[in-house]
Amino acid sequence: MTARNRRTFDTAFKLQVVQMIRDQGLSVSQVCRDQDLVDSAVRRWLAQYDAEQAGQPGVGKPLTAEQQRIRELERENQRLREDVSILKKAFGLLRPGTEVIQSMIDQWQEKADTARLCRLLGVSRSGVYATRRRRQTPRVCALTTPLQAAFQASGGNYGSRRLCAALKSQGLLAGRCRVRRLMKQHGLKARWKRKFVHTTDSRHDLPVAANVLDRCFNPNAPDQAWAADITYVRTDRGWLYLAAVLDLYSRKIVGWAMAPNMPAELVCTALQMAIALRQPKPGLIMHTDRGSQYASQAHRDLLARHGLVASMSRKGNCWDNAVMERFFLNLKMERIWQQRYANPAEAMTDITHYIIGFYNTHRLHSTLGYRSPADYEKATA
Structure with missing residues (x-):
């Protein structure tokens, strides 16, 4: 040791x-x-x-x-x-077809109509009526409960591939076609949205580094290559900007910072957090876009002080930093676009919970063999 x-x-x-x-x-x-x-x-x-x-x-x-x-x-x-x-x-796990919801609706049927009860319980009337018809010939599937639990644990974001991997980790084998059929049967549909917002301002006269990374997104060990970027989050009281640093080896978020504006200090704070946690050796490649924050003197001085090698995407080429772009897309599809934040503080809390409580420790990555970043690092340590 x-x-x-x-x-x-x-x-x-x-x-x-x-x-x-x-x-x-x-x-x-x-x-x-x-x-x-x-x-x-x-x-x-x-x-x-x-x-x-x-x-x-x-x-x-x-x-x-x-x-x-x-x-x-x-x-x-x-x-x-x-x-x-x-x-x-907890209540989201009680879907139409379970005895608890059906018994509750039957018990309150005399005091309120079915449509109102279904609206309050978040179920459809057609599902309730179909459950009543199936009571005569019930069909039990051992995968239904663990499938629903895995789907709810993902925040309603996992599709059939990741649900297959989640069931496999519990020792339950099921093909993708069967999982898709069960998802359709129980109304489990992953929520996906696609949006694009341009947040990079490369119209400046600051020094720009060469593309040292050159899309080598799979290093052989941790802390050999990091990627970083900035995105924005809408709240009812203005914008919140998120700067994050990602280890390309395990896809783990190793540093982040949030603020209502995006000066160079924001990206420096995220990088300082990553350096403090990981203690990287000199020579690590730090890849970013050509934004003015990453080309600033403060950011360049921070890289030089710790012996990190600057690398920047080519102008207008989002694919050169595709891994970081994908993280932000996952974050927004799986959390941000499903919420409405009252203020930046509420958004900061929720995003921090997503990074620490779900993304780094539980979210299954296809690139990592359907393992979480934390489990992948432990298995390859």
Whole structure:
């Protein structure tokens, strides 16, 4: 066993980790597992942050009563949203044809009409009537429940290929044709949307790096080549911009940052997070587009300080950074376009949950043999 190199983290990174736990509702174990951090160190950062917020001697000022009340209300709202989300996801597993929904409709039939009950329960009348007809000759399929559970766990985004892989990981073998038939039978349809928005501004006079990566999207080991890009998220109170860094070896998001605007500092913060977590060796290829943020002096200085090699796509060629573009498309199809965010803070929390709680740890990638980025790194370590 090789000795693990001791890593050092600056104050900005520690604060970012603490905010994930305190403000965005992530658990300490979840953050430590995804970011490869030591549990005791993270808890020490939390204790230090709590001490500073409490205004202990020589550390800072305590919160005012109004600020404390605001934070309590924010935590209460967050708990209510999580409770509602849990109930919705749990109830989503109860599809037409199950005894629970049918019994509930039959019980309340005298107090409300069928159409109203179906609307409240999120089911169709035709499904309810078909279930009543099938009661005489019920047909049980052992794959139905695990198939529905896997579909709901993916947020309603998995198609037949990934559902086959998810069932296989549970020891349940089913062909794609059978899975497609069951999906159609139970109304399981993956939600897909395709949109394109141009966010790269390459009309500048800043230095542009050569395309060193040259579409070599499958390096032989972790931390040999990263890709980065910026995208935007619509909220009811304005835009939110997301900068992300992806390890091409495992397709894992190793760094990200979000802000209501997209200066060079945004992409630098995302890259600093990736460097702090992965501690890459000099020579790593950092591939981006030709945007002014990535061509800025601050970003070039950060690359030079850590010995990273800059690589940029050719002008107007989105295929040179196709892996990063695909991540943003998955993020929007599987999460953002299914939500309506009231403000940037709500969007930041939801996107962070998607990256840490689903994409990095559970989402099955066809490129990785239908394994998640975390499982792929563990299997090839």
